[in-house]
Amino acid sequence: xxxxxxxxxxxxxxxxxxxxxxxxxxxxxxxxxxxxxxxxxxxxxxxxxxxxxxxxxxxxxxxxxxxxxxxxxxxxxxxxxxxxxxxxxxxxxxxxxxxxxxxxxxxxxxxxxxxxxxxxxxxxxxxxxxxxxxxxxxxxxxxxxxxxxxxxxxxxxxxxxxxxxxxxxxxxxxxxxxxxxxxxxxxxxxxxxxxxxxxxxxxxxxxxxxxxxxxxxxxxxxxxxxxxxxxxxxxxxxxxxxxxxxxxxxxxxxxxxxxxxxxxxxxxxxxxxxxxxxxxxxxxxxxxxxxxxxxxxxxxxxxxxxxxxxxxxxxxxxxxxxxxxxxxxxxxxxxxxxxxxxxxxxxxxxxxxxxxxxxxxxxxxxxxxxxxxxxxxxxxxxxxxxxxxxxxxxxxxxxxxxxxxxxxxxxxxxxxxxxxxxxxxxxxxxxxxxxxxxxx
Amino acid sequence: xxxxxxxxxxxxxxxxxxxxxxxxxxxxxxxxxxxxxxxxxxxxxxxxxxxxxxxxxxxxxxxxxxxxxxxxxxxxxxxxxxxxxxxxxxxxxxxxxxxxxxxxxxxxxxxxxxxxxxxxxxxxxxxxxxxxxxxxxxxxxxxxxxxxxxxxxxxxxxxxxxxxxxxxxxxxxxxxxxxxxxxxxxxxxxxxxxxxxxxxxxxxxxxxxxxxxxxxxxxxxxxxxxxxxxxxxxxxxxxxxxxxxxxxxxxxxxxxxxxxxxxxxxxxxxxxxxxxxxxxxxxxxxxxxxxxxxxxxxxxxxxxxxxxxxxxxxxxxxxxxxxxxxxxxxxxxxxxxxxxxxxxxxxxxxxxxxxxxxxxxxxxxxxxxxxxx
Numbered sequence: 001x002x003x004x005x006x007x008x009x010x011x012x013x014x015x016x017x018x019x020x021x022x023x024x025x026x027x028x029x030x031x032x033x034x035x036x037x038x039x040x041x042x043x044x045x046x047x048x049x050x051x052x053x054x055x056x057x058x059x060x061x062x063x064x065x066x067x068x069x070x071x072x073x074x075x076x077x078x079x080x081x082x083x084x085x086x087x088x089x090x091x092x093x094x095x096x097x098x099x100x101x102x103x104x105x106x107x108x109x110x111x112x113x114x115x116x117x118x119x120x121x122x123x124x125x126x127x128x129x130x131x132x133x134x135x136x137x138x139x140x141x142x143x144x145x146x147x148x149x150x151x152x153x154x155x156x157x158x159x160x161x162x163x164x165x166x167x168x169x170x171x172x173x174x175x176x177x178x179x180x181x182x183x184x185x186x187x188x189x190x191x192x193x194x195x196x197x198x199x200x201x202x203x204x205x206x207x208x209x210x211x212x213x214x215x216x217x218x219x220x221x222x223x224x225x226x227x228x229x230x231x232x233x234x235x236x237x238x239x240x241x242x243x244x245x246x247x248x249x250x251x252x253x254x255x256x257x258x259x260x261x262x263x264x265x266x267x268x269x270x271x272x273x274x275x276x277x278x279x280x281x282x283x284x285x286x287x288x289x290x291x292x293x294x295x296x297x298x299x300x301x302x303x304x305x306x307x308x309x310x311x312x313x314x315x316x317x318x319x320x321x322x323x324x325x326x327x328x329x330x331x332x333x334x335x336x337x338x339x340x341x342x343x344x345x346x347x348x349x350x351x352x353x354x355x356x357x358x359x360x361x362x363x364x365x366x367x368x369x370x371x372x373x374x375x376x377x378x379x380x381x382x383x384x385x386x387x388x389x390x391x392x393x394x395x396x397x398x399x400x401x402x403x404x405x406x407x408x409x410x411x412x413x414x415x416x417x418x419x420x421x422x423x424x425x426x427x428x429x430x431x432x433x434x435x436x437x438x439x440x
Numbered sequence: 441x442x443x444x445x446x447x448x449x450x451x452x453x454x455x456x457x458x459x460x461x462x463x464x465x466x467x468x469x470x471x472x473x474x475x476x477x478x479x480x481x482x483x484x485x486x487x488x489x490x491x492x493x494x495x496x497x498x499x500x501x502x503x504x505x506x507x508x509x510x511x512x513x514x515x516x517x518x519x520x521x522x523x524x525x526x527x528x529x530x531x532x533x534x535x536x537x538x539x540x541x542x543x544x545x546x547x548x549x550x551x552x553x554x555x556x557x558x559x560x561x562x563x564x565x566x567x568x569x570x571x572x573x574x575x576x577x578x579x580x581x582x583x584x585x586x587x588x589x590x591x592x593x594x595x596x597x598x599x600x601x602x603x604x605x606x607x608x609x610x611x612x613x614x615x616x617x618x619x620x621x622x623x624x625x626x627x628x629x630x631x632x633x634x635x636x637x638x639x640x641x642x643x644x645x646x647x648x649x650x651x652x653x654x655x656x657x658x659x660x661x662x663x664x665x666x667x668x669x670x671x672x673x674x675x676x677x678x679x680x681x682x683x684x685x686x687x688x689x690x691x692x693x694x695x696x697x698x699x700x701x702x703x704x705x706x707x708x709x710x711x712x713x714x715x716x717x718x719x720x721x722x723x724x725x726x727x728x729x730x731x732x733x734x735x736x737x738x739x740x741x742x743x744x745x746x747x748x749x750x751x752x753x754x755x756x757x758x759x760x761x762x763x764x765x766x767x768x769x770x771x772x773x774x775x776x777x778x779x780x781x782x783x784x785x786x787x788x789x790x791x792x793x794x795x796x797x798x799x800x801x802x803x804x805x806x807x808x809x810x811x812x813x
Contacts, residue, residue, distance in 0.1 A: 046657055048504075059664075059675050064657045066507065067666040067676075068500070069526050075492075075500025082488050082501065083462060083508040084658045104500075107493040241490075245483035253456050253481045254449060256620075258441045288615060292444050300617040301444065304610055309469060309553045328581035328616055328724050332802035 008035040008042060010062045017056055021205070023173035023198020024120055028057050031090075031118065033179035035063075038186060045088045048077045050101070052094035052127050054120035071101025074108045077115045085238035088186055089115045096125050098156060099134035105193075109160035111237040112190040118182065119156060119193065122200035130203025137218045141207045153222065156195040161230035166190025168230040170219075173198035174212055181228070189236045257418070261298040265407040270323035273400070274335040274352065276345035277393050280312035283341075286393035287318030289426065290401070292415035297407035300326045306348075315348035322406065337404065338375070339396045340364045342389070346371070363400050365392075378403060380436055391429035398433030409434065442619050447585040447612035451541060451605065452477035453620065454589025455513050458628055460539075461487035462510035464501035466494055466520060469553040470609040471543040474515035495523035499540075503527060506536050507665055509656040511593060511631070515541035518560050519550060521567060528602055529568035530667045532690060535643070535652070537596035537603075537631070539589065544608040546798050555798035556609040558720055558771040562778070564604045565749045572687070573694040575701060576604040576749040580723035582616040583623055588746065594629035595701065599693055600651050606748060608771070610800065611721050636660040642674040648689045649696035694750055702752030705744040706759055709734070712741040714812060715763040715788075717756075717780055719745045721800065722769045728803035733812045740812060751779050765789035767810045769801055 009032050018024045035045065045063040049055045051070035058065035066076050077089045098105055098119055108115060124142050125131040132142040134154040141148060157168040167188040171178055173196055185192035197215055199205050208214070219226065273290070277283035284305055291301035299322045308314040319331030334357060340346055346353075346368050356362060356375035364371065366379035380396055387395060394416070401412055409430070416426035445453075451474055455463075463478035465471070475491065482489040487510070492498035495516055502512035516524065521542055531538060546552030547559045560567075564576050575595050579588045585607065592603040632653040634640045640661035645652050655661040664674030671682040694701070705723075707730065708715075718726035723744040730742045743759040745752060760766060760780075766788050768777040777792045784790050793809045795801045807813040 043660070043662060044658065056676075062662060064662055065664045065666070065674070066504065066657070067668065068503070068530055069667055072496060072500045072527070075497045076504035076507075078497070079462070079464070079501035079504025079506075079510075079512075080508045080657060081504075082490065083505045083510045087508070087658050103493055104497055107497070241488060245488075248483035249486055251484040253484045254453050254477070256441060256443055259444060259617075261442070288444070291615065291617075295442055295444055295617050301615075302617070303444075303615040305613055307554055326583075326617060326619075327728070328583070328614075329728075330610060330614060330721065330724055330800055332725055332800045333804070 004039060005036060008032050008062055009060050013060050016060060018053060019202045021199060021201035022053070023122055024053055024057065026173040027118065027120055027178070027196055027198065028060065030178040031182055034182035034186060037179060037183045040088055044086065045090065046080055048073045048080070048089060048091045050091070050093040050097035052096050052125065054092050054094045057092055071097045071099070072104065073097060074101060074104040074115070074117065078108060078113055081113055081115055081238045082241065085114065085242065090186065091115055091117045093117060093119055095119060095121045095123060095133040095135040098154070102134070105160065106163055109165040109191050109193070110163045112164050112166050112234050114189055114236040114238055115191060116185045117193040119195045120198065121195055122198045122204060124200055124204045126200045126202055130200070130207060137222065140204070143203070155224060156193065157229045160191065160193050164191070165193055165230055166232055166234055167192035167228070169228045170195045170197070170224060170226045172196065172215060172226070190234055259292055259295040261296055263297040263408050263411040265294065265297040265299050267299055267322050267406055268324065270321055270329055271337065271406065272331050272333050272335045273320045273322070273337040273339070274317065274331070274349070275320065275339040275393060275397070276315065276317045276341065276349040278342040278344040279307060279310065279314045279316045281316065281342060281393060282390045283316040283393045284318055286397050287320050289394065289412065289415045290397045291320055292418060293412035294322045294407055296411040296414055299323065299407065302329050302331070304331050315344040317345070317348060334360070336360055337400060338362045339393070339400060340368060341392050341396060343368070361404070363396055385432060385436070387429055387432055391425065394426055394429035395433030395436055398430040399437040402434045402437050441621055442617055444615055444617055445582065446473070446615040447579070447582050447607060448473035448477060450582045450585035450618065451589045451612070452481060454586040455539070455593070456481060456485060458511070458590040458593035460511050460513050460593065461485065462502065462505040462512040463487070463489040463514065464492045464498040465514050465516065466492050466498050468517045468520050470545055470613055471515045471517045471520070471541065473612065474541055474543070478513070495520040496527065499524045499527035502538050503530060503534070503536050506538050507657050507663065509658070513539040513541065515543065517543050517545045518547045521560060521563060525568050528574070529570060531602040532568065532570070532572050532574065533667055534665050535600035537600050539592045539596055539603050539605060541605045541607060543612045544606065552798055554609060556721065556771065556800065557796070557798070558608060558722070561606065561748060561770070561772060561775040564606060572690045573750055574602050574604060575599065575694065575747070576606050577703065578606040578720040578746055578748050579611060580720060580744060580746070581611065582614065582618050584746070585611065586618070586620055587623055587625060590628065591626040594626055597629045597631045598651065600654070601694065606720060608721050634661060641672050643670065643686070644672040645689060648685070649692040651693050698750050698752065699754055701747050701750060702755050703747040704752050704755040705746065706755060707742040708759060708762065709739045709741050712739040712762065713764045714810065715741045715743060715759055715766045716769060716806070716810070717743045717745065717766055718769040719748055719776065722771060725801050725803045725806060726769045729806040729812065732803055733807060738812060748776065753783060756780065756783050760784055760788050763788060765791065768792040769806055771795055771801065
């Protein structure tokens with residue numbers, strides 16, 4: 001084994017840049033002592049630092065260092081840990097960062113992600129001028145609470161603790177056992193957080209005549225206990241993720257679903273077919289099968305969809321273009337053929353129906369008639385069908401195909417059977433759709 | 441082999457074939473299908489895909505993952521790009537290769553979630569503080585969704601920069617017949633890594649436009665990474681020569697290689713007075729309009745821009761050189777037209793066919809509004 005490391009600090013860069021009496025210097029030394037105690041390979045240690053004075057610390061450590069944006073340190077730590085669960089990822093964050101990045105902290109705790117979060121909690125924003133943070137005690141004077149702070153401070157340990165953190169502790173920068181506590185947090189497999197209270201001599205001490213005694217009294221008055229407050233073993237998230245996904249490994253990704261043409265089609269110039277109906281009525285599925293049948297007949301098909309943000313209410317429109325080339329037609333021309341079903345389809349498409357050209361053909365649920373259009377109208381009478389409304393679009397497509405002869409019905413039937421689970425009901429709908437036309 | 445797939449599946453396939461191993465995203469219409477594909481597929485190649493707690497976290501995860509050795513992608517829409525902003529800046533500053541798919545929808549704000557648009561064209565370029573360049577590619581169809589996703593990964597590695605795929609609702613949600621195996625592909629580019637045996641200086645480059653090789657966190661070197669102005673060792677600095685060199689490098693590594701990044705489809709006709717310029721979903725009706733105009737005996741040129749940023753200036757100037765006027769077709773009120781006006785310098789008349797009602801521009805509309813009917 002290599003010679004034991006006596007420090008992880010880069011002594012060429014010392015001294016630390018913090019104000020005289022600032023707690024940050026003490027915490028940095030305690031962290032170094034913890035790393036020395038654990039004798040971790042520096043290449044396996046990542047210090048992820050946040051914004052604020054504590055964000056200056058990573059440069060003094062000869063470990064990996066990742067310094068990012070305010071409150072987001074936990075997000076980088078998450079990405080690092082998910083890719084390499086073996087790394088010891090230590091987040092250094094201020095009380096400011098736990099505020100703006102509270103969402104990330106909460107979610108990392110909830111996941112029990114195996115990172116160590118050391119909160120340099122000096123009760124205010126030290127770098128920007130002594131403004132209050134989410135941990136400022138009530139009554140305190142800060143640059144932004146000139147007349148006394150009115151808000152309750154966030155109990156960081158309780159917050160992460162009740163939401164799944166495997167380890168949460170509170171301490172002060174004066175605690176002699178802090179190296180051992182930090183080492184225990186780093187060794188904990190799951191999410192670990194230590195809320196380390198300390199003095200900001202630049203602002204909080206001056207504004208509030210604050211000192212170690214008052215700091216400890218403030219903790220007492222708030223009922224914020226010190227020591228290890230939450231500790232339990234549970235699945236660590238980055239390893240649990242790998243375990244949960246391991247049986248997927250090696251399976252084929254997005255296997256192709258080939259559609260080899262073996263029918264022929266009469267379509268020569270691009271043919272635009274708009275199919276309008278109601279959401280939840282399988283308009284998109286029927287249009288897709290119509291396209292797949294066309295592809296089996298040697299055509300190139302595109303299917304553009306229009307729908308509102310709602311899921312099973314409102315309209316659903318598919319603009320299908322069949323052509324002999326692969327020009328990715330998106331259906332901006334007036335439709336040559338149009339299917340209109342349900343009140344939602346009619347409501348959405350009344351304008352296009354009115355603008356259809358005389359040579360266009362409109363296939364429409366007879367119950368929706370009359371409509372204003374110049375197109376030839378083929379009414380489809382669904383009143384006698386026993387098919388559910390979810391099958392009407394497929395029926396109408398079959399009727400349109402039978403009427404126009406764009407490509408053989410057998411190609412549509414083959415496309416309709418591509419997904420075995422739906423084959424029987426699709427084929428029944430096609431049969432009844434063809435019959436629907438015969439009844440007219 | 442013909443298939444019938446949508447742009448979202450084509451993007452997922454492109455990412456997988458380019459070696460993507462990490463994806464983080466947050467559900468948002470109309471980009472969600474890409475998230476769902478990656479959640480289902482990435483574990484099959486030993487990768488990790490995760491739904492983050494918000495968009496800020498999604499891109500933050502990608503940054504940490506990439507620096508630890510992953511090839512990362514994320515996908516969102518306009519409101520998500522707004523939240524990505526600060527981490528786009530970090531990706532630029534820290535020189536992190538990753539791919540950001542923007543499935544554009546109608547803005548501003550929540551706008552129209554299921555409504556197509558091209559309103560983020562300038563936003564993607566200028567969407568973070570500082571003003572330093574990114575790369576933006578714009579697929580015109582489902583085939584491009586596949587090819588350009590792979591190419592985006594390659595460019596990200598080549599330049600260590602976030603690369604956007606500027607799609608839109610209709611490009612991603614439209615299903616089309618494709619023959620992926622038959623299409624020419626951009627080669628998969630391996631990530632240049634620092635020599636494990638030599639000393640590693642994270643941001644050392646010999647020339648301003650060089651791109652430093654990466655070392656991964658957890659690998660043979662200690663890695664220093666920072667969002668702050670830094671020297672070549674990755675240490676925060678305010679020293680003006682170091683800051684100046686860093687910032688000029690971030691610009692030069694892209695701007696000195698415009699022609700390497702440029703991707704356009706020029707279809708120029710001798711004697712044409714008008715040049716139609718289009719990108720993304722509008723390229724299709726624009727090309728159709730050109731075909732129709734020519735069939736009617738008119739001479740007209742077309743330029744489809746697939747690399748929107750950096751602006752492929754050489755190709756655009758060459759296309760402009762022969763014409764009297766340029767007509768820019770886009771689903772916004774003239775965002776890319778600004779760039780064309782800048783390059784035309786008053787020598788060509790520049791106008792546009794613009795639409796912001798959520799519907800697509802048709803070929804006939806281009807012909808009539810463009811005076812080509």
